[in-house]
Amino acid sequence: MAAKTPGALRSARWFAPDDLRSFGHRSRLMQLGYGEEDFRDKPVIGILNTWSELNSCHAHFRERAQDVRRGVMQAGGFPVEMPSLSVDESFTKPTSMLYRNMLAIETEEMIRSHPLDGVVLMGGCDKTTPGLVMGAISAGIPMIYLPAGPMLRGNYAGKILGSGSDAWKYWDERRAGNISDAEWLGVQGGIARSAGVCMTMGTASTMTAIADSMGLTLPGASSIPAVDANHQRMGAECGRRIVAMVWEDLTPDRIVTEAAVRNAAVVAMATGCSTNAVVHLIAMARRAGIELTLDDLDALGRVTPLIANVRPSGKDYLMEDFYYAGGLRGLMTQIADRLDLSCLTVTGKTLGENLQGAQVYNDDVIRPLSNPVYHEGSLAVLRGNLCPDGAVIKPAACDPKFHVHQGPALVFDSYPEMKKAVDDPGLDVTPDTVMVLRNAGPQGGPGFPEWGMLPIPKALIRQGHRDMLRISDARMSGTSYGACVLHVAPESFVGGPLALLRTGDIVRLDLPNRRLDMLVPEDEIAARRAAWLAPEPRFERGWGWMFQRHVTQADQGCDFDFLQSDFGRAAGDPDIF
Secondary structure, three states: OOOOOHHHOOOHHHHOOOOHHHHHHHHHHHHOOOOHHHHOOOOEEEEEEOOOOOOHHHOOHHHHHHHHHHHHHHOOOEEEEEEOOOOOOOOOOOOHHHHHHHHHHHHHHHHHHOOOOEEEEEEOOOOHHHHHHHHHHHHOOOEEEEEOOEOOOEEEOOEEEOOOHHHHHHHHHHHOOOOOHHHHHHHHHHOOOOOOEOOOOOHHHHHHHHHHHOOOOOOOHHHOOOOOHHHHHHHHHHHHHHHHHHHHOOOHHHOOOHHHHHHHHHHHHHHOOOOHHHHHHHHHHHHOOOOOOHHHHHHHHHHOOEOEOEOOOOOOEOHHHHHHOOHHHHHHHHOHHHOOOOOEOOOOOEHHHHOOOOOOOOOOOEOOOOOOOEOOOOOEEEEOOOOOOEEEEOHHHOOHHHOEEEEEEEEEOOHHHHHHHHOOOOOOOOOOOEEEEOOOOOOOOOOOOOOOOOOOOHHHHOOOOOOOOEEEOOOOOOOOOOOEEEEEEOOHHHOOHHHHOOOOOEEEEEHHHOEEEEOOOHHHHHHHHHHOOOOOOOOOOHHHHHHHHHEOOHHHOOOEHHHOOOOOOOOOOOOOO
């Protein structure tokens, strides 16, 4: 493909014509202190920065944006930094998932409405990766993703701590009365020690690995720790590379293909990915016009061994160890025969070319196929009369005794109701009980919160139990673990079968056969459905009202119906008069 000329740059529509409108655009840049030599005939590169003082995952992004700027200028581009919705995981309530689509809309419209020829997307915290990528795919101009990178390992009293995973573990011990206030505060201060995303294979590292394996980052960029000097160098290289991508007209539609999406799904399964990968990858694929389904992901999971020995699905290691062991490039060499190596990437080279020279330096962290952590992939998709449109479980992260399990349901209609009950030491519950939380899905939550790792009742904690079968239409943190069935679809709030389950009903999970059922006669289920009343909507105005009217269900990716590629033609570039 012939290289672009300066006159063919998208930004030239704003700056090149000799007329009053372009005079206004140029004069406003000069108002900012720039001369014409700074921007004339140069690609304008947007640096979309999701930094926020309340987003610790992105605490280094102010500095990293300067590294990107340096690279853009070295390559002859004109960098402009633009703030984007941060969608931090820790402080955004009820859940950052309520705002993923808002970030996608903002990204798409920010790109479309401004004189940008290419963009560097700076994200990492869970929903920022899919939100930024979804919007940029729809906008369609050259883009490169800069992942925030994992934080350093946690440490307390000589013990290595993992984000989320150890928080849950130590919280159970605290509830059992096994650790002191001083120990609890020590864990609190030691579990997160630097900028960067969770250093377990949680949703953040899962989604940046997906972007990486899809060809949207520099090769292996997703594995670099946030505070490693290599991360600074990677930022500058992103700046240099996006300028070249503009001249090459290397747009996301040439990169995000059906084969690239399949590569991303295979890699996700091999890494021990978060269950949230299902929702986000489906949404990302559909923005590119690619029909990815739960059944597609389950089929890949059945034949893709889990080879990243990284918590919570792995036993011993964290993301820092994964990087030193060879990182994502090393892992992909282990499964190269399962990947389409001809896929084009942001480097302008194929995935196969990008993997040349990659090695594994510790084969206990990145296992060979002959010695996997788990014989199948990270996720399994269930069907049955409780989840006709699907549900998701993470088999490697739960006690195998629950892979086939039958027990009486203990049903809760809200999180506060459930939380009060589990803290009651006299709760009537046994290890066979199946805890159920409903009204926690996309509309019911609202926003599909990460409530699905339901706390073990105190009565069982004190007996030494640390896992039990739990079912919900919620999500759970990628750092979580346990026998948790999630994303039950359709959700109970819209009348899914979970709304018809009652305490005492027998529930059966049959993981080998991918079944989840309530053992209730069909005529009884029909009678309950006839008596079911829809709950009142969660919102009457604003963003929430828009969300509840247009969000799709978990099995469809929870994008807005009107944003998917099959809804209609994209708006295209704006008129400039």
